Amino acid sequence: xxxxxxxxxxxxxxxFNIIAGLIVIMGLVLTxxxxxxxxxxxxxxxxxxxxxxxxxxxxxxxxxLAAGGYVTSAAVYLFGMKKYHSAVRPAILTAFLGYALVVxxxxxDVGRPWRLPYPFIVQQGTTSLLFEVGACxxxxxxxxxxxxxxxxxxxxxxxHARNLVVKLTLLLTVFGVVLSTLHQSxxxxxxxxxxxxxxxLWYSPYxxxxxxxxxxxxxxSMVIFESTLSFRxxxxxxDESHSAEKDTIALGFGKAASFVxxxxxxxxxxGISAGNxxxxxxxxxxxxxxxxxxxxxxxxxxxxxxxxxxxxVTLIKWTAFWTVIGVVINRFNVSMIAFNWHLPSSERYxxxxxxxxxxxxxxxxxxxxxxxxxxxxxxxxxxxxxxDAH
Amino acid sequence: xxxxxxxxxxxxxAAGLSTTLSKAASAATTKHFTGYPDSVGVLxxxxxxxxxxxxxxxxxxxxxxxAPDQSFDDLTVLAQQRRTTARAYTVVNRYDKVNHPKGxxxxxxxxxxxxEPACASACFVRAFDKTKIGAVTYDETVCVGCRYxxxxxxxxxxxxxxxxxxTPRVMKCTLCYPRISKGLLPGCVESCPTESLTYGxxxxxxxxxxxxxxxxxxxxxxxxxxxxxxxxxxxxxLSAVPFREVGMREDLGVTPxxxxxxxxxSGVPIVVGMWPVLLTGIYAISKRKEKIASxxxxxxxxxxxxxxxxxxxxxxxxxLAKAEEEKKKAIESExxxxxxxxxxPQAEEADKTETExxx
Amino acid sequence: xxxxxxxxxEFMFRTETITYLIIVAALxxxxxxxxxxxxxxxx
Numbered sequence: 053x054x055x056x057x058x059x060x061x062x063x064x065x066x067x068f069n070i071i072a073g074l075i076v077i078m079g080l081v082l083t084x085x086x087x088x089x090x091x092x093x094x095x096x097x098x099x100x101x102x103x104x105x106x107x108x109x110x111x112x113x114x115x116x117l118a119a120g121g122y123v124t125s126a127a128v129y130l131f132g133m134k135k136y137h138s139a140v141r142p143a144i145l146t147a148f149l150g151y152a153l154v155v156x157x158x159x160x161d162v163g164r165p166w167r168l169p170y171p172f173i174v175q176q177g178t179t180s181l182l183f184e185v186g187a188c189x190x191x192x193x194x195x196x197x198x199x200x201x202x203x204x205x206x207x208x209x210x211x212h213a214r215n216l217v218v219k220l221t222l223l224l225t226v227f228g229v230v231l232s233t234l235h236q237s238x239x240x241x242x243x244x245x246x247x248x249x250x251x252x253l254w255y256s257p258y259x260x261x262x263x264x265x266x267x268x269x270x271x272x273s274m275v276i277f278e279s280t281l282s283f284r285x286x287x288x289x290x291d292e293s294h295s296a297e298k299d300t301i302a303l304g305f306g307k308a309a310s311f312v313x314x315x316x317x318x319x320x321x322x323g324i325s326a327g328n329x330x331x332x333x334x335x336x337x338x339x340x341x342x343x344x345x346x347x348x349x350x351x352x353x354x355x356x357x358x359x360x361x362x363x364x365v366t367l368i369k370w371t372a373f374w375t376v377i378g379v380v381i382n383r384f385n386v387s388m389i390a391f392n393w394h395l396p397s398s399e400r401y402x403x404x405x406x407x408x409x410x411x412x413x414x415x416x417x418x419x420x421x422x423x424x425x426x427x428x429x430x431x432x433x434x435x436x437x438x439x440d441a442h
Numbered sequence: 443x444x445x446x447x448x449x450x451x452x453x454x455x456a457a458g459l460s461t462t463l464s465k466a467a468s469a470a471t472t473k474h475f476t477g478y479p480d481s482v483g484v485l486x487x488x489x490x491x492x493x494x495x496x497x498x499x500x501x502x503x504x505x506x507x508x509a510p511d512q513s514f515d516d517l518t519v520l521a522q523q524r525r526t527t528a529r530a531y532t533v534v535n536r537y538d539k540v541n542h543p544k545g546x547x548x549x550x551x552x553x554x555x556x557x558e559p560a561c562a563s564a565c566f567v568r569a570f571d572k573t574k575i576g577a578v579t580y581d582e583t584v585c586v587g588c589r590y591x592x593x594x595x596x597x598x599x600x601x602x603x604x605x606x607x608x609t610p611r612v613m614k615c616t617l618c619y620p621r622i623s624k625g626l627l628p629g630c631v632e633s634c635p636t637e638s639l640t641y642g643x644x645x646x647x648x649x650x651x652x653x654x655x656x657x658x659x660x661x662x663x664x665x666x667x668x669x670x671x672x673x674x675x676x677x678x679x680l681s682a683v684p685f686r687e688v689g690m691r692e693d694l695g696v697t698p699x700x701x702x703x704x705x706x707x708s709g710v711p712i713v714v715g716m717w718p719v720l721l722t723g724i725y726a727i728s729k730r731k732e733k734i735a736s737x738x739x740x741x742x743x744x745x746x747x748x749x750x751x752x753x754x755x756x757x758x759x760x761x762l763a764k765a766e767e768e769k770k771k772a773i774e775s776e777x778x779x780x781x782x783x784x785x786x787p788q789a790e791e792a793d794k795t796e797t798e799x800x801x
Numbered sequence: 802x803x804x805x806x807x808x809x810x811e812f813m814f815r816t817e818t819i820t821y822l823i824i825v826a827a828l829x830x831x832x833x834x835x836x837x838x839x840x841x842x843x844x
Contacts, residue, residue: 092604099527099601102589130721132728163587163602163610171566175584178817179810181703182590183566184710187821222725223832230717230828234710241706245564245594248694260706475809558810572808673809700809707817714824718831 068423072416079413082406086160094406100392101401108387109411110157112239113380114150115189116263119271120278121147121196122225122232127308129225138294139301141203141431142282143275145422148196153418155193160410181241188235195228206438207429214438237264243386251390253332253341256323259386265316270379272309273352276302276372286426291433299365306368309375310356317349337393344385348378477557481576482622483644483668483676484631485651486550488688489661490638493520493536493548500633501532501552504618523689526551528601531615532630540683547681549688550638552630553578553599553615554668555676560699561614564594569612576644576676577617585612596672596694617676647678654680673698 086094097104124143127133159165167174172190177183198217205214240263247255256262279298283290290298324330332338352375359367388401426432499514501507508529512519520536527533532552540547559578562570567584570591587610592600603610618628626632631639640647651666667679671694679685686692806812 088607090605090607090610091602093607095604097589097602097604099525099592100598102592102602126721130725130728132725132732161588163589163606164585164608167567167584167586170584170586175568176818176821177566177568178821179563179700179703179707179813180566180590181706182564182588184707186566226718226721226725227828229721230714233713233717237709238706241703242590242593244706245560245699245702246596247702248596248691249593257705260709473809473812475807475812478807558808563810563813568814572810698809700813704813707813711820711824711827715827718828718835722835 072420075413075416076420078409079416082409082413083160085406086410091163094404094410096401096404096407098399098401100395100399103387103391104401105388105403105407105411106157106161108384109380110161110414111154112383112387114154114157115236115239116267116270116379116383117274117376118147118150118154119232119236119267120275121150121199121271122228123268123271124275125199125225126229129221130229133304135297136301136304138297138432139275139279139305142278142426143271144196144199145203145425145431146274146278148193148200149418149421151189151193151196153414154189156417157411157414181238181244185235185238185242188231188238192228192231192235195224195231199224199228203425203429203431206435211437232267233264236267237261239263240386243391246391249392249394250386251332251337251393252327252329253324253337254386254390256327258319258323258326261319262316262323265312265319266379266382269309269312269316269375272305272312273372273375273379276305276309276369277376280369280372282426282432286432289426289432293434294432302365302368302372303360303363306356306371307360309372310353310360313349313353313356313375317345317353320345320349337390340385340389344378344381348374348381352378475558477644477674478572478574478576479645481557481574481644481676482617482642483555483576483647483678484617484628485640485642485647485678485680487638487640487654487680488547488549489680489682490636491534491548491550492636492638493517493534493546494635495520495534496633496635497550497630497639498530498532498534500629501615502530502629504621504629504632505531505616507531520548524551526553526599526601526614528603528605528611528613531613535689537688540687542682547683547688549690550630551597551599551689552677553617554597555615555617556672556699557674557676558672558698558700560594560596560672561591561600563700563703564590566590573619575619575622577619577622579616579619580612580614582611587612594699596691596699644676644678651678651680670696672696673701 082094091097095104095106120143124136124139128136128140155168158168162168168186171177171183171186198220201217202214205211205217237260240259240261243250243255244257244259279301283295283298287295324333333342352371355367355371355374358364359371392400430438495514495517498510502510502514510530520534523535524530524533532550535549535551536546537549538546555572555576555578557572559570559572562568562572562578566588567586569581569585571579571581573579587602589600589602589612591612592598592602600612600614602612618626622628627641631641640650642650648666648669655662655664655666661682662680663682663684665681665685667681667685667690668675668677673696679690681688681690684692806815
């Protein structure tokens with residue numbers, strides 16, 4: 053693909069730009085429909101199904117897949133794994149864009165988006181886990197923004213300000229991990245209040261723990277997955293250490309993901325046992341649960357291990373992709389597929405094409421922003437003036 | 443005199459305050475709450491309901507809701523199972539398949555006004571309020587429209603005005619809060635022609651319900667729905683058949699909604715309190731390891747260099763001494779010629795060892 | 802002084818509100834304390 057080489061003197065009508073442009077135009081049209089016709093005009097939401105794709109995908113999946121930010125910065129800055137240093141900036145950038153887009157998506161989903169600050173400035177519903185999620189996501193978005201600022205500051209040449217922010221790295225990292233632990237787990241805890249609606253195989257008092265642990269898995273896998281994509285499409289932007297560390301990162305993060313998946317598998321089984329839900333495993337939902345547990349937890353756990361033992365980076369990359377899909381399936385299960393399982397099929401939810409359209413639009417906006425930043429700012433290479441400055 | 447008297451009264455007041463405080467605290471520590479003592483509710487008895495939909499009409503009227511698609515006199519709508527909508531706070535359903543000698547039974551659906559409302563617990567702007575009188579009210583002026591209340595409600599009561607672009611509200615029965623505050627009856631209760639609905643203090647309603655079961659055990663199942671479901675509700679139900687047969691879930695349990703999230707919420711401050719300690723600890727350990735590693739490396743390098751130097755010197759001296767000795771020996775035993783030849787390989791050997799040590 | 806608490810929801814609302822206030826204060830405090838603790842560290 054050549055669309056990301058410098059566009060000076062070249063046509064702007066590259067395949068990427070054309071497709072992205074069409075999606076953005078569609079997104080803008082759907083946005084107008086959403087805010088003139090209301091949720092009824094654009095979604096299949098109902099009184100039985102108040103949350104759909106925009107919560108299940110844009111919020112739950114978006115936040116889980118943006119976990120690479122806190123996982124990587126914790127590994128490098130707190131656990132002292134400096135050999136993964138080149139993974140930090142891409143991960144922070146993805147996390148920042150991810151959270152920014154989550155907040156953007158919420159503006160489509162809630163009824164009166166301009167009131168989104170109300171829980172903090174008007175009336176605090178402190179008993180709600182959504183309050184906790186909201187507070188943490190808002191704060192973490194700010195933390196990610198500050199963690200990201202050295203990049204544009206280096207790009208613009210503001211040395212002083214850049215060095216000041218870098219000094220805050222430890223504080224920001226600790227703060228980021230605290231906030232991430234809280235809201236990643238609380239997204240799962242949101243469903244604790246509805247034991248009568250979520251299928252018993254997925255409902256568990258351990259839901260917050262499951263969401264937190266699987267966010268680590270998602271974060272590790274996303275870093276591997278992304279570095280694969282970055283290497284493919286932005287190879288010319290990578291400096292030597294980034295290209296060289298790529299495989300080290302895949303092996304190290306793959307090993308970590310494998311072991312975390314193993315732990316995750318154990319606590320999932322314990323959850324079934326603690327709730328005595330074994331008998332559900334023979335039902336249709338049980339079959340689907342086993343697909344998730346064996347196909348998307350146990351299997352990638354094993355493949356990661358084989359990949360790490362054989363130093364097979366290709367296998368690790370494919371496993372990372374598979375694991376990411378698994379996390380998406382898990383979030384869909386909890387928020388949509390296994391939610392409202394007691395209702396007759398006529399009352400069940402399936403997203404309207406416009407809901408999918410908005411979600412695709414938002415992901416596309418993210419890709420455009422990522423491309424814009426990566427092709428201009430020091431993400432995949434170190435700025436020559438700040439080498440070894442960390 | 444008057445000043446000291448005022449002071450004395452102040453002290454009394456303070457004493458009174460502290461008593462109230464300690465009372466509140468003791469109420470908190472026992473952690474068993476029974477709801478507002480004089481709160482009201484409604485008892486619905488399905489053995490009396492004739493499915494006339496007058497309650498629906500009454501509700502629609504007093505709440506000034508939009509006119510229904512089909513008139514309230516039209517009973518054909520009962521052929522289908524309905525639920526609350528943004529235009530109907532309450533609906534009546536007919537249950538044909540019940541095992542009841544007098545034919546079908548009817549059920550009435552509306553907000554149950556939980557003693558511990560899940561919607562209120564879930565709302566992140568506190569738009570819902572469990573009022574002292576018993577009604578769970580909704581404040582549209584703060585509602586963001588996240589619809590988490592609808593996720594949380596086990597009875598699937600709150601509805602949403604999805605069709606409104608900019609001012610959608612959550613819609614649900616308010617137990618006619620404005621009316622009951624003025625001493626009037628809720629719209630549905632007032633319009634019920636058969637006394638299927640009884641309005642009163644929840645305490646009294648429970649007594650009435652028990653009395654009916656006691657007096658007519660063959661008429662009712664021995665259960666008051668809402669006495670304990672989800673921690674108890676202000677609406678109470680009596681039924682001639684098991685409640686699941688009239689569309690009411692019997693698997694909700696008795697755990698009040700706030701308790702379901704209490705565990706997760708209590709984890710929050712622990713994470714905030716201990717994570718910084720734990721993470722900074724890990725950071726310190728990794729930093730210290732790094733420091734030790736680099737110090738060890740440095741020392742290893744210097745000692746290695748020194749050792750190599752010393753060894754090389756010693757060997758050189760040894761080799762020189764050896765060479766000297768052999769020289770002497772050679773002088774003693776051989777002639778001048780033989781000495782010259784023997785000196786060469788020995789010197790070479792000494793050179794070799796020296797370079798090996800250095801590398 | 803308000804009357805006694807009658808619902809678990811009300812109780813949790815009050816305690817959680819205070820908890821959140823403590824949390825915010827604690828984050829600032831522990832950062833400050835860390836600086837105090839390591840203020841005389843060498844290097």
